[in-house]
Structure formats: structure tokens, C-alpha cells
Amino acid sequence: MEPTEHRLTISQLAEDFRWLEDHCRRQPDLVALAGRLRLASALTRNVVGPFLEGQPARPLHIAVVGGAGTGKSTVVNFLAGAVVAEANPQAGYTRHPTAFLPPGPSFPWPSFLGFLGPLQRLSDDQPANTDRDVYQVKRIPAREGAEPHPLAGCVIWDCPDMTTWAAENYVNRLLEVAGLADVVVYVASDERYNDEVPTQFLHLLVSAGKAIVVVLTKMRAADAAALVGHFRQEVLGRLPVSPSGAIPPIPVMALPQLTPDERRDPAGVAAPHRAALVQAIRAVCPSEDAARTRTVVNAARYLSVAGEGLLDVARSDLAQLEAWKAAVAAGQRDFEERYRREFLSGERFGRLDIYAERLLELLEPAGAGRIVSQLLWLLRSPYRWLRDSLYALVVRPEVLGVPEKTVVEASFQSWLDFLQAEALRKAGTHPLWKQLATRFAAELAPQARERFTHNFRTFEVQQRQDVEAAGQALIARWEKNPALLYSLRGGKWGLDVAIIAAVTYYTWPPGWLLLLIPVGVALTHQLAEWFIRCLVEGTRQRLRAEREALLTATLTQPLADWLTQWPSTGGTSLEKLQQVLHRVPVAIRRLEQRVSERVTTAFPPPAASPCPVPSVPKTA
Numbered sequence: 166m167e168p169t170e171h172r173l174t175i176s177q178l179a180e181d182f183r184w185l186e187d188h189c190r191r192q193p194d195l196v197a198l199a200g201r202l203r204l205a206s207a208l209t210r211n212v213v214g215p216f217l218e219g220q221p222a223r224p225l226h227i228a229v230v231g232g233a234g235t236g237k238s239t240v241v242n243f244l245a246g247a248v249v250a251e252a253n254p255q256a257g258y259t260r261h262p263t264a265f266l267p268p269g270p271s272f273p274w275p276s277f278l279g280f281l282g283p284l285q286r287l288s289d290d291q292p293a294n295t296d297r298d299v300y301q302v303k304r305i306p307a308r309e310g311a312e313p314h315p316l317a318g319c320v321i322w323d324c325p326d327m328t329t330w331a332a333e334n335y336v337n338r339l340l341e342v343a344g345l346a347d348v349v350v351y352v353a354s355d356e357r358y359n360d361e362v363p364t365q366f367l368h369l370l371v372s373a374g375k376a377i378v379v380v381l382t383k384m385r386a387a388d389a390a391a392l393v394g395h396f397r398q399e400v401l402g403r404l405p406v407s408p409s410g411a412i413p414p415i416p417v418m419a420l421p422q423l424t425p426d427e428r429r430d431p432a433g434v435a436a437p438h439r440a441a442l443v444q445a446i447r448a449v450c451p452s453e454d455a456a457r458t459r460t461v462v463n464a465a466r467y468l469s470v471a472g473e474g475l476l477d478v479a480r481s482d483l484a485q486l487e488a489w490k491a492a493v494a495a496g497q498r499d500f501e502e503r504y505r506r507e508f509l510s511g512e513r514f515g516r517l518d519i520y521a522e523r524l525l526e527l528l529e530p531a532g533a534g535r536i537v538s539q540l541l542w543l544l545r546s547p548y549r550w551l552r553d554s555l556y557a558l559v560v561r562p563e564v565l566g567v568p569e570k571t572v573v574e575a576s577f578q579s580w581l582d583f584l585q586a587e588a589l590r591k592a593g594t595h596p597l598w599k600q601l602a603t604r605f606a607a608e609l610a611p612q613a614r615e616r617f618t619h620n621f622r623t624f625e626v627q628q629r630q631d632v633e634a635a636g637q638a639l640i641a642r643w644e645k646n647p648a649l650l651y652s653l654r655g656g657k658w659g660l661d662v663a664i665i666a667a668v669t670y671y672t673w674p675p676g677w678l679l680l681l682i683p684v685g686v687a688l689t690h691q692l693a694e695w696f697i698r699c700l701v702e703g704t705r706q707r708l709r710a711e712r713e714a715l716l717t718a719t720l721t722q723p724l725a726d727w728l729t730q731w732p733s734t735g736g737t738s739l740e741k742l743q744q745v746l747h748r749v750p751v752a753i754r755r756l757e758q759r760v761s762e763r764v765t766t767a768f769p770p771p772a773a774s775p776c777p778v779p780s781v782p783k784t785a
């Protein structure tokens with residue numbers, strides 16, 4: 166990979182994750198997976214990208230996360246050593262992340278294309294409930310005469326609550342910061358330490374290999390040990406088992422019920438609590454480089470392990486879209502087959518008879534010869550009467566076939582019926598079929614019918630033109646080739662003259678045997694008609710094949726294409742799903758390789774990975 170190639174790979178991968186996330190958000194059952202995809206893209210842009218760009222490990226990012234009202238802002242204040250975050254009894258008060266910078270030597274703020282995704286940095290001070298895609302950066306005031314801040318060189322993030330995967334906006338803001346974090350402080354209060362959604366979120370962070378410190382709050386001091394035990398057993402004990410190694414022990418500490426004084430003065434009255442908290446964080450960050458290396462390596466490993474699972478939805482959607490496409494194609498085949506069977510096989514293209522007549526006329530001589538030709542026509546009259554009468558006796562009257570329009574309309578209706586039945590049959594198996602089944606009658610069928618009517622008109626106009634063109638081509642072939650025309654005409658004419666001459670000569674003196682003349686000229690005429698019928702029959706065969714192709718080109722194929730694409734309205738297409746399925750694993754492999762190259766060249770290999778990646782929980 167070229168030095169800057171990773172930028173392209175990262176932006177493409179992040180874009181693919183974003184597209185998949187949108188795709189999941191359109192399916193209400195998949196919001197949790199959408200969250201995972203957001204975390205994956207945040208890890209790509211906020212962690213792997215800056216690392217490959219060679220950005221320094223400083224500052225480390227500490228994200229304080231958890232359910233509503235668990236005491237996150239209070240914990241942020243304890244880490245900060247001052248009341249800087251707005252602790253508020255109202256659930257869901259904090260709507261965007263705020264970064265608090267401890268006093269100390271300054272460091273450059275990380276920068277990378279796509280860093281923190283859609284979150285814009287606010288330049289002015291805003292209340293924590295500002296509900297926009299923004300983040301704030303605030304400095305923690307230095308206390309006079311105080312010791313250096315224990316978390317200097319770190320950024321402490323106060324985050325929105327984790328209460329539901331469905332609140333797209335602020336959950337995404339939280340996931341951006343969670344993705345960025347080197348250490349996650351997971352806060353749970355005594356009464357709700359086991360809430361479902363925050364616990365799922367914790368599992369996800371553990372899967373992503375984040376270093377985690379759990380802080381349990383608000384319990385009575387006497388209950389602290391029991392609650393810690395419960396949490397270990399009920400929550401951490403149920404973490405997914407890792408195929409790649411056990412999850413390292415996650416420190417769990419208690420921050421028991423605080424008095425108002427303690428909450429107001431974390432660095433003074435509540436200093437012992439604060440010291441324990443800071444100590445727990447420092448313990449999981451032996452050094453800045455080691456902590457960052459772990460964050461990056463685990464992020465890359467998570468992407469490669471979880472990548473497959475993240476793509477499951479795309480794979481399953483692709484399979485369903487393929488199944489829909491196959492159903493549409495089967496319906497199309499039935500349509501065309503029925504058209505062939507019920508209409509085309511019996512179609513004579515009546516207009517061609519007129520051209521056959523004209524060809525026959527072309528064989529007749531022009532100018533003075535016309536008179537003779539008319540005489541011959543008269544001579545052939547008895548033969549004509551005889552032939553027509555016999556024909557009427559032998560051949561049954563032609564049964565009028567079903568009109569083309571009726572056959573085509575009925576075939577189209579069967580196609581729709583088949584698709585609707587298919588959608589209803591599979592409605593319970595996948596959201597795509599459910600959507601098809603519910604929207605079929607009201608949306609899909611009327612839209613399809615409209616298209617059908619429009620395309621059928623084109624088909625009709627075109628086929629009329631085709632028959633005329635084929636007939637005219639028959640005539641033109643003779644007219645444009647006088648040598649051929651005169652030979653044919655001369656041939657027929659010569660034969661007639663020869664017959665007349667021969668009969669006259671051999672039956673002289675004239676008697677009733679002269680009747681052989683009308684028989685003879687009738688035979689030559691019959692020969693000419695037979696020859697022309699063969700010519701026209703060839704054209705008929707060709708027209709049938711052309712009509713079939715025309716039906717496909719102007720009617721069934723455009724309809725099939727439209728029907729195939731129909732469930733994709735909104736941006737999900739077979740092509741895009743295929744592209745993403747192909748591109749994502751390749752990009753992840755590339756990034757993982759690049760990360761490991763850089764880790765081995767830039768940093769000495771860590772003795773043992775402090776946070777091996779556990780298994781990835783299956784899609785909810």
C-alpha cells in the first residue's frame with residue numbers, strides 16, 4: 166500500500182459502513198446492527214485512520230458512558246477533579262459529547278478526514294442538551310497550587326445516555342466517541358446496573374477490544390461489595406466467550422452514594438473516591454503508546470473478526486433480492502412461453518397475404534402483355550372455381566385465435582399474481598418480502614400496470630412497422646433486381662406460351678382437347694403461387710422470431726428490470742450490495758495488515774495484548 170493509499174481505503178470503507186448503516190436503519194428490526202456498523206466506521210475513521218497517518222498517541226481518550234441518570238457526568242467531574250460537567254436529574258439531558266481537557270502541556274487536537282464523522286466542533290459554550298451533531302471542547306480550570314493533574318494528556322468525554330439503539334442521532338454521537346476511546350468508563354447505578362440496552366452496549370465495547378473500567382454508583386456503602394459481585398456475575402459473567410482468548414478481567418469499582426458536599430468537591434472532600442477512580446484508569450493504561458497501540462490493534466482485529474458478521478445483513482438481503490429477481494425472471498419466462506403458445510404459434514401475419522398477391526402480380530407481364538395475361542386469367546377461371554370449391558370443402562374455416570392483446574394482458578396478470586403469491590408466502594421470512602407483500606396491491610401492482618400499458622403501446626406500434634417492413638422487403642427484392650424479376654416473369658410466361666403452343670400443335674385440328682390449355686396454364690399459375698407461398702412462409706418464420714425478440718425487448722424485459730429494482734427504491738441495489746460485500750473484507754484485510762506493519766516498525770511489540778478480542782455477539 167502506498168503511504169497515502171490507506172486514506173482512500175479508509176474513506177471507502179467508512180463510506181461502505183455508512184451505506185450499510187443507512188440500509189439497516191430502513192429496517193426497524195436492524196437498528197442495533199446499525200449501531201454496530203456506526204461503531205465500525207467510527208473505529209475506522211477515529212482510530213485506525215489517525216494511527217496510520219502517524220498521529221501521536223497523546224491525547225488518550227477516556228469516554229464516560231452508560232444508561233440515563235447513572236451518574237456519568239458526576240464521574241466525569243471526579244475524573245476532572247472539579248465540577249465541570251452538568252450533572253442533571255433529567256434523564257437524557259446530555260445530547261452531545263463534551264471533551265474536557267485537564268490542565269497541563271498542550272497537545273495538538275487529532276485531525277483526520279472523517280474524524281468524529283458528522284460531529285462538528287462548537288466554538289462557543291452551549292448547554293449539554295443542545296441536540297445537534299456537535300461536540301464541545303472545554304478546559305478544566307487549573308487549581309492554584311495543586312499538583313499536576315493525574316490525567317494530564319488525556320481527554321475526558323462526557324457522553325449522551327445509552328438507553329435505546331433507535332435514537333439515531335444521539336446514539337450515533339455516543340458511538341463516535343466510544344469508537345474513539347482508548348478507555349471506556351462504563352457507569353451503572355445500583356438500581357439499574359443490569360439494564361438491557363446499556364448491557365448490550367457494554368458487550369459491544371468489549372467485543373471491540375476497548376479497555377474498560379466499570380463504575381457502579383449510588384449504592385449504600387454497605388451494599389457495595391454485593392453489587393460488585395452481582396455485576397461481575399450477572400453482566401460480565403455473560404460476556405460472549407472468545408475464540409481468540411479470554412477477556413481480561415474488567416476492573417469493577419464502586420462509587421457509593423455521595424453526599425452533596427462530596428459531589429461538589431471531588432478533589433477535596435471526595436478525594437479518596439477520586440483517587441481510586443483515577444488509579445483504576447491508570448492501571449489499564451500502562452503508557453500512552455501501549456494504550457493507543459492496544460486501541461488500534463484491537464480495533465483492526467475487531468473489524469476483521471466482526472466484519473463478516475456486519476456483512477451478514479448485506480449477504481442475507483442480497484440473497485433475498487436475488488430470490489426476488491429469480492421469481493421475476495421465472496414469471497417473465499412463463500409470460501413469454503404463454504405468448505408463444507397461445508398466440509404466436511398460430512399467428513399468420515395476415516398482412517403478408519396482400520404482399521403475396523402483389524408478388525404474384527409482379528410475375529404478370531406489363532404493357533401489351535397485360536391483355537394476354539388477362540386472357541390467361543380468363544382461361545384459368547374454371548380452375549379457380551374448382552380450386553376454391555375444393556378448398557372450401559376440404560379445409561375447415563380458420564378459427565379466429567385469441568387476440569394478441571387478450572393473451573398479453575392475461576399473461577401479465579398471471580405474472581403479477583405469481584409474484585404477489587410469492588411475496589405473501591415469504592412475507593414472514595425477511596423484511597424485503599414483508600415490504601413487498603404489504604405494498605404489492607396498493608403500490609407495486611398499479612405502477613407495474615401503468616408501465617405495462619405504456620410499453621405495450623410501443624410494442625404494438627413497433628410490430629405493425631415490422632410486418633409492413635418485411636412485406637415491403639419482399640417486393641423490393643424483386644423490384645430492385647430487374648434481372649431476377651424478368652427471369653421469373655419470363656419463365657412463367659414462357660411456360661404458358663410453351664404449353665399453349667404444344668397443346669395446339671399436338672391436338673391439331675382444334676377440338677375438345679384444346680381444353681388442356683386452361684388446365685396447363687392453371688398448373689403454371691399454381692406453380693408460381695406455390696413458389697411465392699414458400700417465399701412468404703420464410704418471412705413469416707422470421708417475423709415470428711422477431712416478434713418474440715420484440716416482445717422481450719419492448720415489453721417483458723423492461724418490466725422485469727423495473728420489477729427487479731422495485732424493492733431497491735431508496736438506494737439499496739443488488740449491484741451496491743454486491744460491491745460492498747466484495748469491497749469491505751478486502752479493505753479490512755488491507756488495513757489490518759497495514760496496522761500490524763506500522764505497529765511492528767513504530768512500536769516494540771507489546772508483551773501480551775492486554776485486551777484480546779472476544780467473540781463478536783451475533784446480530785440482534
Ligand SMILES: Nc1nc2c(ncn2[C@@H]2O[C@H](COP(=O)(O)OP(=O)(O)O)[C@@H](O)[C@H]2O)c(=O)[nH]1
Pocket residue numbers: 231232233234235236237238239240251252253254255256257258259382383420421422423424428
Ligand atoms: N444522591 C446521589 N445523587 C447522585 C449521585 N450521583 C449522581 N447523583 C445525581 O443523579 C443525577 C444524575 O446524575 P448525572 O451525573 O447527571 O447522571 P448522568 O445522566 O448519567 O450524567 C444528578 O442529579 C446527580 O446529582 C450519588 O452518588 N448520590
Ligand SMILES: [Mg+2]
Pocket residue numbers: 237238239251252253258259323
Ligand atoms: Mg450527564
